[in-house]
Every structure is written in C-alpha cells, then in structure tokens.
Amino acid sequence: xxxxxxITFIFVCIFAGNSAGIVLANEEDDDAKxxxxxxxxxxxxxxxxxxxxxxxxxxxxxxxxxxSKMSPVLASISxxxxxxxxxxxxxxMAYQPELLPAVSWEKIMSGLEDHFGEDAAIDAQTQQLIxxxxxxxxxxxxxxxxSRRKIMRSLGNKVYLRISEIPKLKREHSEHISTSVLKxxxxxxxxxxxxxxxxxxxxxxxEDYVRIPR
Numbered sequence: 001x002x003x004x005x006x007i008t009f010i011f012v013c014i015f016a017g018n019s020a021g022i023v024l025a026n027e028e029d030d031d032a033k034x035x036x037x038x039x040x041x042x043x044x045x046x047x048x049x050x051x052x053x054x055x056x057x058x059x060x061x062x063x064x065x066x067x068s069k070m071s072p073v074l075a076s077i078s079x080x081x082x083x084x085x086x087x088x089x090x091x092x093m094a095y096q097p098e099l100l101p102a103v104s105w106e107k108i109m110s111g112l113e114d115h116f117g118e119d120a121a122i123d124a125q126t127q128q129l130i131x132x133x134x135x136x137x138x139x140x141x142x143x144x145x146x147s148r149r150k151i152m153r154s155l156g157n158k159v160y161l162r163i164s165e166i167p168k169l170k171r172e173h174s175e176h177i178s179t180s181v182l183k184x185x186x187x188x189x190x191x192x193x194x195x196x197x198x199x200x201x202x203x204x205x206x207e208d209y210v211r212i213p214r
Contacts, residue, residue, distance in 0.1 A: 074146075101155065103159055104138075197209060
C-alpha cells in the first residue's frame with residue numbers, strides 16, 4: 001500500500017512538472033509573438049533615412065495621375081519663366097532647381113561658355129533671370145524630401161555640377177540599374193531622367209512611376 005502511495009506521488013509530481021513546462025512554453029511563445037508584433041508596430045514609426053518606401057514624400061500629391069497629366073510636384077515648376085524651358089530644355093531636360101544647391105547652380109550658370117564641353121552662352125539678361133530662378137528654388141530652400149533628405153544630406157563639402165554625381169542618387173541608380181540597361185538607345189545616360197521617370201518633367205521621381213524602356 002505504501003509503495004502504491006509513493007508511485008502515485010511520483011506520478012503526480014511528473015505530471016505537474018510537465019504541465020508547468022507546457023504553460024511556461026506557451027507563455028514564452030505568447031511573449032515572442034507579442035514582441036514580434038511590437039517590433040513590427042514600432043517599425044511603422046521609425047525614421048527611414050533612405051525613404052525607400054515613399055522615397056520622395058510627394059506621392060500623396062500626385063492624385064494618381066501619370067506623366068504629363070500629373071500636377072506639378074515641385075514648387076519651381078509653376079514659377080519657372082518661359083526662358084528657363086526654352087534655353088535649358090532645348091538640349092536636355094530642364095532640370096528642376098530643387099535637384100542642386102544654389103552654389104552649384106551659380107557655378108554652372110557662370111560658365112555657360114563651356115557647359116560640359118558645349119558652348120551654351122546666352123545673353124546676360126536671360127542668364128540672370130534663369131540664375132535667379134535656380135537659386136530661388138534650389139535644393140537647400142526646398143521643402144521636398146527629395147531635396148532635403150536625398151540630395152542635401154549626401155553632398156558633404158563638395159560642390160557637384162552634375163546631378164547624376166550626387167552620392168545618394170548615384171548609389172541608388174548603380175544598385176538597381178546595370179550598365180547594359182543604361183546603354184539602351186532609349187536611355188543612353190543616367191542624366192536622361194525622363195527616359196525612366198515618366199513624370200520627371202512634373203518633378204515626380206518616385207519609384208512607383210519608373211518604367212525602364214526595353
């Protein structure tokens with residue numbers, strides 16, 4: 001009888017221990033799930049310096065429109081004098097002022113006689129008009145996240161004259177676009193923004209609007 005009582009006692013202890021282990025394991029699983037949910041929830045509020053998901057912060061203003069039908073995203077577009085498009089857009093895309101700081105635009109505009117190997121000289125009055133427009137809406141004065149977070153943050157102390165050489169933009173393009181793609185006739189150069197960024201003329205460079213030509 002005594003032996004039976006001892007056996008019963010041992011059995012109860014083993015059962016209780018297993019039950020406690022199961023409860024503890026379940027609690028740990030619940031804690032892990034809560035922790036995972038907490039991490040995911042917290043990530044919604046984390047500051048992403050790369051802005052990869054909404055990289056320019058301008059998508060909300062696009063109203064779902066595409067290409068030339070899209071409303072201008074950058075402030076400089078609607079304020080641009082006709083001479084800006086006529087003179088700057090005759091040989092290449094008229095790059096928006098928000099894409100470079102004032103010091104870069106001033107240096108570019110003061111050397112139009114040798115504009116990346118070409119003579120792009122214009123009369124003094126027009127030159128001053130365009131320079132004023134570029135400086136007024138330059139990157140450091142823009143409220144666009146493209147200007148503030150992608151361009152200005154990556155300049156350092158260097159003065160860049162080519163938008164395609166800005167470290168952040170150069171790195172993003174080199175990571176996602178191969179040399180063979182850049183050589184395609186419809187692209188030819190990383191400076192040909194409108195080839196892939198369909199609404200580039202409206203100042204929209206978000207990746208949602210990228211269409212790489214074949």
